[in-house]
Amino acid sequence: MGNALSRATMADLFQALASAETDPDVRVIVIASTGRIFSAGHDIFEMAPGGDEAATRASQRDVLEDCKTLMLRIMRLDKPVIACVQGVATAGGAQLVSACDLAVAAHSARFCTPGVNFGGFCTTPLIGIGRNIHRKHAMEMALTGDMVSADEALRFGLVNRVVPDDDLVDATEDLAQKIARRGPEGIRHGKAAFYAQAEMPIDDAYILAIDKMIDACACDDAREGLTALQRKEKPIWDRE
Missing domain, CATH: 3.90.226.10 (2-enoyl-CoA Hydratase; Chain A, domain 1)
Structure with missing residues (x-):
């Protein structure tokens, strides 16, 4: 078939x-x-x-x-x-x-x-x-x-x-x-977090999501994105 x-x-x-x-x-x-x-x-x-x-x-x-x-x-x-x-x-x-x-x-x-x-x-x-x-x-x-x-x-x-x-x-x-064209590091962690929280009770989902969002703010892609925004330039994600 x-x-x-x-x-x-x-x-x-x-x-x-x-x-x-x-x-x-x-x-x-x-x-x-x-x-x-x-x-x-x-x-x-x-x-x-x-x-x-x-x-x-x-x-x-x-x-x-x-x-x-x-x-x-x-x-x-x-x-x-x-x-x-x-x-x-x-x-x-x-x-x-x-x-x-x-x-x-x-x-x-x-x-x-x-x-x-x-x-x-x-x-x-x-x-x-x-x-x-x-x-x-x-x-x-x-x-x-x-x-x-x-x-x-x-x-x-x-x-x-x-x-x-x-x-x-x-x-x-x-x-x-x-x-x-989006930041691969944020996508990588965000996708995993989305599917993980989808099967959780809402209280547990928020606990997980808050931790993951704090982690995301500290990642290299987030730093690059914010720096590029300040420079009024497109971020460069090609370090990896």
């Missing part, structure tokens, strides 16, 4: 993400694909039942554990990750979009969690999707298995922007370049 999240594909993604994370010239990571399908989700041949129930369950668990690790890896990268979505993103493909920090979608893009159409349920994709969008929107997607348009995904909060198909690459590049 088109751009399926097979174990081999996920291994390639792990390797690409690791390479991008350690490359000092990479400030923003974009996940994109070619063809009419952004990602069809899990490889059905890796998830299909087999003759040996115990072996099948173990194999399915391996696939789902790899997928879980990939989604968490994206969220925990110290660089922003943008999904550039054309075509269809289904099941684990929609989950992949939800794991990215930002998402830009072509107007023709479509999203769905179709497990219910085949007698199952997209339980693991809903973990990420349900943390991006309102619970009732997530449940409607999961309970109906219907396709959701790019405009609906924007209204739900699954994507940040919807652009004409021909403008998708340029719009994603513009967003990535804008973020790349």
Whole structure:
């Protein structure tokens, strides 16, 4: 199936993400694909039942554990990750979009969690999707298995922007370049703090955020930013 999240594909993604994370010239990571399908989700041949129930369950668990690790890896990268979505993103493909920090979608893009159409349920994709969008929107997607348009995904909060198909690459590049011009040190710590506090009670979230904000004010990027503001110049972040 088109751009399926097979174990081999996920291994390639792990390797690409690791390479991008350690490359000092990479400030923003974009996940994109070619063809009419952004990602069809899990490889059905890796998830299909087999003759040996115990072996099948173990194999399915391996696939789902790899997928879980990939989604968490994206969220925990110290660089922003943008999904550039054309075509269809289904099941684990929609989950992949939800794991990215930002998402830009072509107007023709479509999203769905179709497990219910085949007698199952997209339980693991809903973990990420349900943390991006309102619970009732997530449940409607999961309970109906219907396709959701790019405009609906924007209204739900699954994507940040919807652009004409021909403008998708340029719009994603513009967003990535804008973020790349910001201070990488602040972004690195700020992204980690945002996801950490999101799962905390509000009192604990404030405790964490106050500490992180004080740390951010003392970092080299903050000093450079304030100095550049006083000089009325653009800050230079290229020390690293």
